[in-house]
Every structure is written in structure tokens, then in C-alpha cells.
Amino acid sequence: METLISPxxxxxxxxxxxxxxxxxxxxxxxxxxxxxxxxxxxxxSQNGIAFVQRLAEWxxxxxxxxxxxxYAVAEALLDERGILHKPxxxxxxxxxxxxxxxxxxxxxxxxxxxxxxxxxxxxxxxxLLEGQKNRNGSYYTPPGIVSNMVADFVxxxxxxxxxxxxxxxxxxxxxxxxxxxxLYGFDKDPIAVMIAKVNLLLKYxxxxxxxxxxCLDYLEDTSDVWKSGKCPPCYDYIATNxxxxxxxxxxxxxxxxxxxxxxxxxxxxxxIRFLFPEAVLRVKAHRNLRNFLLDRxxxxxxxxxxxMFSGVTTGFIDILCRRxxxxxxxxxxxRSGEREISQSVFREMPNYVFCFPTAEAYQILQKIRQMGRYxxxxxxxxxxxxxxxxxxxLKSRCEDGCEAIYTGKEIERYxxxxxxxxLLYDRSQLQQVAREECYRAPEKLVYRFISNRLIFAYxxxxxxxxxSANLLIPRIPHMGIKTVMAFLNSDVFRFFYTQIFGGIKVxxxxxxxxxxxxxxxxxxxxxxxxxxxxLSGEAELDRRLQETIFSLYGLSEDQKRLIREK
Numbered sequence: 001m002e003t004l005i006s007p008x009x010x011x012x013x014x015x016x017x018x019x020x021x022x023x024x025x026x027x028x029x030x031x032x033x034x035x036x037x038x039x040x041x042x043x044x045s046q047n048g049i050a051f052v053q054r055l056a057e058w059x060x061x062x063x064x065x066x067x068x069x070x071y072a073v074a075e076a077l078l079d080e081r082g083i084l085h086k087p088x089x090x091x092x093x094x095x096x097x098x099x100x101x102x103x104x105x106x107x108x109x110x111x112x113x114x115x116x117x118x119x120x121x122x123x124x125x126x127x128l129l130e131g132q133k134n135r136n137g138s139y140y141t142p143p144g145i146v147s148n149m150v151a152d153f154v155x156x157x158x159x160x161x162x163x164x165x166x167x168x169x170x171x172x173x174x175x176x177x178x179x180x181x182x183l184y185g186f187d188k189d190p191i192a193v194m195i196a197k198v199n200l201l202l203k204y205x206x207x208x209x210x211x212x213x214x215c216l217d218y219l220e221d222t223s224d225v226w227k228s229g230k231c232p233p234c235y236d237y238i239a240t241n242x243x244x245x246x247x248x249x250x251x252x253x254x255x256x257x258x259x260x261x262x263x264x265x266x267x268x269x270x271x272i273r274f275l276f277p278e279a280v281l282r283v284k285a286h287r288n289l290r291n292f293l294l295d296r297x298x299x300x301x302x303x304x305x306x307x308m309f310s311g312v313t314t315g316f317i318d319i320l321c322r323r324x325x326x327x328x329x330x331x332x333x334x335r336s337g338e339r340e341i342s343q344s345v346f347r348e349m350p351n352y353v354f355c356f357p358t359a360e361a362y363q364i365l366q367k368i369r370q371m372g373r374y375x376x377x378x379x380x381x382x383x384x385x386x387x388x389x390x391x392x393x394l395k396s397r398c399e400d401g402c403e404a405i406y407t408g409k410e411i412e413r414y415x416x417x418x419x420x421x422x423l424l425y426d427r428s429q430l431q432q433v434a435r436e437e438c439y440r441a442p443e444k445l446v447y448r449f450i451s452n453r454l455i456f457a458y459x460x461x462x463x464x465x466x467x468s469a470n471l472l473i474p475r476i477p478h479m480g481i482k483t484v485m486a487f488l489n490s491d492v493f494r495f496f497y498t499q500i501f502g503g504i505k506v507x508x509x510x511x512x513x514x515x516x517x518x519x520x521x522x523x524x525x526x527x528x529x530x531x532x533x534x535l536s537g538e539a540e541l542d543r544r545l546q547e548t549i550f551s552l553y554g555l556s557e558d559q560k561r562l563i564r565e566k
Contacts, residue, residue, distance in 0.1 A: 143170070146171055242276075
């Protein structure tokens with residue numbers, strides 16, 4: 001079985017004698033999921049969805065492989081178009097003919113919807129298991145987004161187009177002004193390549209041609225394709241939705257490699273447009289890609305989308321660039337319209353984060369950063385406990401030998417609500433645990449990991465926490481732990497964090513970028529006393545604490561008002 005877990009988790013499962021295979025189909029680990037779902041956003045009609053669902057169910061009931069079923073439907077579509085027996089079509093089909101022919105039900109064949117631009121791709125997505133999609137990152141792009149991404153491409157002067165991970169050919173099908181000889185595509189999935197070829201044959205029924213779609217891994221050595229003359233070395237336009245998922249938890253995302261290699265194959269002045277997960281804008285792991293965009297590309301437009309892909313929880317964006325010298329400004333498009341953004345903003349952000357503050361918000365961010373003297377880099381961090389079996393190991397009442405364990409839900413600003421779960425704390429029977437001294441520290445801070453804002457609480461009970469919470473023992477000169485918590489729960493840091501990093505996960509790498517000011521012992525004592533009183537139930541003092549922190553950053557009344565409004 002392909003390794004889908006981290007080495008440390010694998011060792012823990014082996015130590016516990018646990019059936020790792022069964023775990024891969026449970027909880028949030030979608031890489032082993034055996035579920036199917038139909039990407040309704042990829043369809044153009046309800047008839048298409050209903051047809052695909054019926055045919056996928058029939059295929060599954062009869063134990064057919066996806067390739068067998070798709071080949072049979074491809075033949076039916078080509079026959080319906082009146083080109084099945086043309087020599088160039090037969091030449092393409094011979095490469096994919098299954099050993100055992102499949103006849104789709106007559107009732108289904110007569111109901112093939114004619115309005116679907118990519119019926120085969122829709123069917124393939126409906127037949128794939130969720131785990132396969134997640135491992136391969138193969139989530140096809142909705143037609144409306146594809147059309148938007150290729151709207152700027154014109155084919156009036158023999159321009160060429162490449163999709164380096166074309167899937168079933170969605171981007172190729174959207175180029176209405178192009179001719180088949182101008183289009184090229186790669187994909188490492190042979191079934192997807194077959195579908196893309198058939199789709200192009202269907203799109204251009206009056207042309208006798210062999211689709212220039214090749215089955216290969218674009219990130220591997222593709223020099224044979226160029227040397228053979230089958231493909232040109234450079235292109236006028238390149239656009240794609242690269243795989244977002246990795247083949248294992250330990251490997252890095254591959255979309256940066258796709259973009260960098262594609263950009264190298266772009267003609268001078270050519271245009272490239274990639275669909276990316278929203279995390280590309282802000283997450284530290286993608287800093288190198290952002291730096292490449294700033295240094296090597298002329299960014300023209302970043303488009304933020306509100307849609308979601310079926311089975312994918314992250315938001316997504318697209319970035320349009322030219323192979324020209326970088327420009328000082330680019331256009332940002334979102335639901336509110338278009339506005340120009342200066343690239344210099346990104347240069348001054350931690351890890352070149354792509355954030356889009358207003359002019360007033362940017363001034364505040366700069367002021368906060370300028371006052372920063374310390375950060376959390378030297379602090380102690382720890383993850384909450386991963387039991388490996390929450391259903392079996394967490395109890396709803398305190399049984400013999402158990403102790404309370406907190407989850408992210410019990411973490412409020414400053415305080416912990418009473419725990420509702422209990423655990424027999426035997427470290428040898430838990431999948432992943434931090435060092436004992438982290439949980440049992442005389443004082444520690446805990447925070448929600450899944451949250452769109454910073455929520456930190458104080459714990460001096462030596463309590464246990466599940467992995468929906470993370471632990472922090474801060475080390476900042478002249479600041480006690482309660483003072484640090486006051487800053488982390490402040491309006492100032494909430495504003496700073498959400499403006500620059502955003503997202504629904506509070507990441508350690510981002511927390512380390514928070515700028516703490518230098519304060520005196522007297523100021524530290526005052527903040528600790530205020531925090532102590534808040535912990536004792538005087539919640540109304542939070543307003544006074546916020547005002548004190550505002551003053552430490554030298555913020556004006558107008559700036560304070562803007563922070564509170566955000």
C-alpha cells in the first residue's frame with residue numbers, strides 16, 4: 001500500500017499494533033476515502049448529473065473499470081457526432097480499446113445529454129473515489145472559471161497554447177477561437193488523456209487531426225517530447241489548474257514546480273494563468289513561489305473566487321502573468337470589483353505575504369511592525385494529543401483513572417470552559433503526544449487551531465488538550481505569560497493577524513511573525529494585574545487593557561476605530 005502517513009504516525013501505529021489501513025478511511029484523512037461524490041459545479045445541466053449518477057452506479061454494480069466504461073461512452077458520443085468511423089478517430093481509439101468491450105445500456109445511450117461540454121470528464125470524476133482524487137489532486141475546474149481564465153487569449157496569429165496538466169481537457173475545450181493544431185496538453189493520467197483526445201475530436205468534427213495530448217508527468221524529464229518535434233519548446237499562452245494535493249503527507253505541494261517550469265516555456269511577452277489554492281497568498285510554505293512571482297513575472301491580475309470545488313474546503317484564486325519585466329502594480333479582482341494594488345506592499349510583509357489592505361489599514365500595519373522588538377521565535381510550542389481513536393478513548397464522564405481533557409471548543413479568550421471529555425492518559429497507547437513537561441507546565445497558554453481569529457486561554461492546572469488546541473509557553477523579554485496572553489488576545493494582534501495572514505487555521509509560523517513591543521517592568525506588572533482581574537471575572541476590564549495596548553503602539557483615535565471595525 002502506498003504510504004499516506006508521516007513516518008512518526010506509522011511508527012506509532014506499528015507500536016500499538018493498529019490497523020493503519022482502516023484509519024486511512026476515517027476522519028479528515030481523505031486520501032484513503034472510499035466515498036464517491038459528483039462534482040455538480042462541473043456540470044452544465046441537471047440532465048448531465050442524473051445521467052452520470054445512473055451510469056456510474058451501473059458501472060459499479062457490474063464491476064467495470066473506469067477505462068472500460070469511459071471508452072464505451074466515448075464511442076457512443078463519437079457515433080452520435082457522426083465521426084466514429086473516420087480514420088483519424090479510429091487511429092486514436094485503437095490505442096485505448098479495452099480487451100473486453102462494454103455495451104452501455106440502451107436506455108442510457110438514448111439519454112446521453114447533448115449540452116454537456118465534457119460529459120466524459122464529468123463521468124470520470126463521478127466514478128473516482130474521493131481518496132484517489134485527494135492523492136492525485138484531480139479536482140476538475142468548473143466551466144465558468146475556465147472560461148474566465150482563458151478570456152484574454154486570442155488566436156489570430158498562429159498563437160499556441162499549452163495546458164501542462166490538462167485532465168480531461170477543460171481549458172482546451174474553452175478556447176473557441178483556436179484550431180486543434182494550436183493546442184497542446186499533458187497529463188500523467190492515461191484515462192484523462194484519452195478523454196481529452198476524444199473531447200477535442202468531438203469539438204472539431206470537421207478536422208482530420210490527431211490531438212496533441214501526451215501522457216507524461218510534466219515535472220519529470222519531458223525532453224523527448226521536444227526533441228521529437230511533437231511539441232514546440234515555447235508557447236504564447238499557458239493555463240491550467242495544477243494538482244493541489246500531494247501523494248503523501250510528507251511531500252510538498254507540486255503546483256510551484258508546475259508554475260516555474262511552465263513559465264520557463266513561455267514565449268517572451270506570453271501569458272500564463274494558473275489556478276491556485278488561496279493558501280498560496282499567505283502561507284509561509286509558499287514563500288518561494290511568491291518571491292518568484294515578484295522577481296521574475298509581470299503580474300497583471302489576481303482573481304479571488306467565492307466558489308468551492310466539491311470535496312475541497314479551501315478557497316481558490318487565479319494569477320495572470322506575462323513573461324515581461326515586473327511592473328509596480330497589478331489588478332485585484334474580487335466580489336467588490338477591481339482595484340489596483342502596489343507590489344511594494346508585499347515586499348514589506350513577512351515572508352512576502354500577498355495581503356490586500358486598504359491604504360489606511362496598511363499604515364496601521366506598518367506602525368505596528370515598526371514598534372515590534374520581539375517575537376515568539378524562542379518560545380516552546382506543542383501540539384495537543386492525537387488519540388488515534390477519539391470515539392473509543394474519549395469518555396463523556398470521569399471513569400476510574402481518567403482525567404479531564406480539553407478541546408478547542410472549551411478555549412475562550414483568557415479562560416477555559418469546563419472540560420466535557422475525559423481520557424485515560426497512557427502515553428504508550430496514544431498515537432501522538434508532546435513532551436510530558438509541556439502538558440504539565442506550571443503555566444501555559446493554549447489556543448484554538450481552527451479559528452479565523454486569535455483565541456488564547458491561560459492554564460495553570462497542568463491540563464491535557466486534544467489536537468484541536470495547541471500549546472505555547474512564551475519567552476519574551478520583560479513580559480510575563482499573562483502579559484503575552486493579553487497581547488495575543490488584543491484587538492491590535494487580531495487586526496494584524498487577520499489582515500496579513502487570514503485563513504481558518506492559526507499557524508505557528510504566522511504567530512511567530514507577531515511584533516511584540518519593548519515594555520518596562522512597570523508596564524508588564526500593570527498588564528498582568530489587569531489580566532489577573534479579567535481571569536477572576538472582571539470582564540469589563542478588557543476595554544482598559546485594549547486601550548493600554550493601543551497606546552503602546554502609538555495608535556491614533558482614527559486608527560483605533562478602524563481596528564475595532566475590522
